[in-house]
Every structure is written in structure tokens, then in C-alpha cells.
Amino acid sequence: MKIAIFGAGAIGGFLGAKLAAAGTDVSLVARGPHLQAMQQRGLILREAGQESVTHPRVAADAAELGVQDYVVVGLKAHSVPAAVPAMAPLIGPNTAVVMAVNGVPWWYFYGLDGPYRDMRVRSIDPDDVQWQVWGPERAIGCVVYPAAEVPEPGVIELLEGDRFTLGEPDGSRSERVTKLSECFIAAGVKAPVRPRIRDEIWVKLWGNLSFNPISALTLATLEDMVRDDGTRAVIRAMMVEAQLVAEKLGVKFPIGVDKRIEGGGAVGAHKTSMLQDLERGRPMEYEALVGAVAELGRIVELPTPIIDTVLALIRLRAKAG
Template identity: 25%
Template structure:
């Protein structure tokens, strides 16, 4: 199958490499030093027990995605609409798009642009970081939960799941992907924003009393919004699961923390902003998330100004 990775950062590069090894034809859309390094040396994936080097097509030219059958959509949520609108006239009419992004609002944006029958979603469980340009390091468990937005495309979704399984990736199909995404989102909103503000890894948050209490408060606020949106969850059970899973990711630097340390724009709107706006609709107080939103938005603006000064 011809597969395009749109936004070949750590996550997109990692899964693209495994699919390339599985015999598929990959095109990696990237930019900057990461792109330059991949063109020069190939894409290098470091895992706990092996190192993989792949030599796919690495480009910053969207037109090279024109003949792809499947797009793995991995750009930061800040760029979802912009990138999707640029892709629409380039892709074939029967090309399908699967989001592997954080957050729970990208599906709606992609559905509006590509249509529900062409849009699929994936809850991605992986600890991957760009060690340096052209090199991605991954450790810990890898798991995907994939689902359709349109019930009539369930069989096609199962075929996507099989594609990943045959590449040696733990992948499962679900008929309720948005609920699965929300469960992952609750973990992300609990740890991403706090880690980005404090620059603490997950384990440091768990071990620091005040930070852990703050994380628990964020989790509780976000769960209240999820329940009002009709997401079926047991609050106490989900909270216990979130913090139990965090124990397995003690050394992990969250994606928002990675972005802050790299001087990149953080996914504030898709994380804290989304919860805050939904809370306002339901007249729910989320003071901790609102405070995080204000701080992280300020940090994003500061990074933009700093970047403009250095140009």
C-alpha cells in the first residue's frame, strides 16, 4: 500500500518506519533539520533491542502525496485545518485519512474537510522522542486502537488494523473510537499541561506531593466535562487507571514538554482550550485547567516573539 506520513515527527516517523519494513511504500512529509538528516542518512529508529534504518521517500513537497492510498495524519493539532485543506485537492478521491494526533477535536475538523467516510481515528499509545534530527528513540509498550467515524466503513477500518498487525504492531479495532480517544485524552490533559509548565517528567509529578495533587485536580475537572459530553466513564476507575498507567511512563517527557524544550508551539488549544470551552458551554468550573491555559498561552506567545527576534 502507498502510505503518506503527514507530520513525520517522533510518532509519525516511528510508525512509518515499521510500515516501511512491513513492505509498504512510504512517503514521509517533514521539514527542517529532521528532513535534511533523513534525506542524507535515512530514518533511524532506536528501540530497546534493535536499531532500524529505513530509506523511504522524504520530502517537504505535498504534491508527492498525490498517489497515496492512506494518510497517517500526525501534525500538531494547531495545524490540523490548515494542513487538511492543503491536502484535500492533492489527494485522490478514494484516499483515506487517519488521525494519530493528541486531543479529541481533530476528528470533527477532518470530517468536515474530507467527509466521515474517508476519515478514521487512532488512539496511539507509544513513548517516542526525536533524539536528534533523523533519529527517533522509542521505548515501552506500543499499542493502537483504531476506529471509524462512519459505521458503513467498519470493514475498511478492519483492513487498516490488519495492515498494522502484519507490520508487527499491536493494533485493535473499536466501534467507539471517540470514547477510546477521550480515555487517552484524559491522561494527556492530566500530565501534558502540568509537565509543560513545570518541566517535570511524569515520574517527578507522581513523586512530588503538590504536583500530584494538582494533576489529580486537572483529571477531575476534565472528567466532569467528559461526563457532561456523554462519554461513558467511571470517574474513580478511570482516575486510578490514569495514574497506574503513569507509573509505567515515569521517565516519559510528554509531547507538550518536548515542544516547549524544543522552542515549538505547544498544543494548548487542543488540550486545555478545548476542555475550557466545553466547560463554559455546560457552566462547569475548571479553575485549574483555566489557569494552565492562561500560562501556556503566554508561553506560546513568548516563544513566537523569541523566534521572530532571532530571524
């Protein structure tokens, strides 16, 4: 089994290190100082107070790696469409594309029962590149739960979590998703296969679409947003709007809004990924987390006034830099 991870930052690097340590034929596509550090001294993983070094194959150009069985995409959602041509050398007739990306996935409507079947999510894939070039039949859903960071080039530090939930868009337990799950589990990460992967996507998205932009607008941590009555009310209103949209699309939520909010607050004085990107001058992935939900609201003809308001604010904040 050959696996390439395109975008070996915090999450991709963590997964790559675990797979390499387990002896998997894994390759990482990276760039800049991070790539150079891995080439010179290997990939360092700091986890649970311990440090380990692996030496996966690394490259700046995917053409050096050849066709893979699985390509794990570890980029931010807004970076993926432009990177599709660069991934072409990795894609063969039977290659599966595993989207380890936050937010609404570009393949969301693929094979979905009902009137919205095979519709496109323009805020995620505006020029239809992923759908047309890869084809949605390659997609495997992946909900990423680990929190990690790159404190210095070539070093990955795991903060918490080790679960990558997998699922086929059609809900089947296919041979390819089963093999991938077994490979991940053998590497020491949790990788359950869920028949309703969209449900799990929404449970994570529920928090991301609200906590992330509010934190970037207020510079507040998770616990501070939940403790403050005002921001908690806005977060809750966004989640309620999102739940109505998701349920119109057939999603079933296993927990309630308030329990999801409390779960976010329980993480503590943690800065969301969007706030971290803002502080480091990086592009924020607000379209995948917020814009896409507003778009789905329009598709199912449900109003999302609070989500739309926060989206307008975070878009302007992003322009301000």
C-alpha cells in the same frame, strides 16, 4: 494499498519505518534536515537495542506522491489546519484521513448521538478548514501510544509502546478501518479497532490535559508531579472536571481517576511532550489538550474552573517563550 504519512517526525517516522520494513507502499512527507537525511541514507529506526534502515519514498511536496488510500496525519494539532492545503494532492474521492494527533479531534461531534451532533470544536479547527475541506466522513480515529523521539535528523528512537488504536467515529467495523488495522499489525505494531474510540481518546486525554500543562509550568517529571501532594491534587481536580464533561457526552471510563494518575506516575522520571517542546523552544499543543476540554465544558454547560485556571497559566507561559 498506498499510505502517506504527513508529518514524519518521531511518531510518523516510527510508523513509516515499520510499514516500510513490512513492504507497504508508504510515503513520508517531511522537510528540512530530517528530509535530507532520509533522502541520503534512508530512515534509521532504533528499537529495543537494535538499529534498522529502511528506504520509504520521501518528499517535501505532497504533489510528488499523488492520491493515497490513507493519509496519516502526524503533526501536532495546532499545525494541522494550516497544512490542509498542502495535503490536497494526497486526497482522492475515497481517501481516508487518519488523525494520529493528540487531544480532542476536530471530528469529535461527527455523527454523535444527541443534541451536540455535528458541532465543531473551534479551539482545534477555528476556521472549520478540516471539516469543510476534508469532510468528517474521511476521518478515522487513532489514539497514539508509542513514545519516540528524533535524536538526530533521519533517526527515530522508540522509547516505549507500539499501539495505535483505531476506530470509526460511528463505531462500525468498516472495511477501510479493518484493512488499515491488518496492515499495521502486519508491520509489527498493535492496532486494535475499537467500537467506542471516543472512550479511548478520553483515557489518554485525561492524562495529557493535566500532566502536560502542569509539567510545563513546574518543569517536573511525571513521577515528581504524582509524588508531590500539591501538584497531584491539581491534576486530580482537572481529571475530575474532565470526567464530568466527557460523561455528559456519553463517554464511559474503564478505570478510575486515581488509577490513571498512578499509571502516569509509574512511567517514572519522564518529561511530557509539552515540557520537551517548551525546553526546545517549540510551540506547545495546549489548545488540543486543555483548551478543547474547556470548550467542551462550555458546550455541555459544566464548569471547569481548575482546567480554566491552568489553561490561562499555560497560555501565558507559551507567550513568554
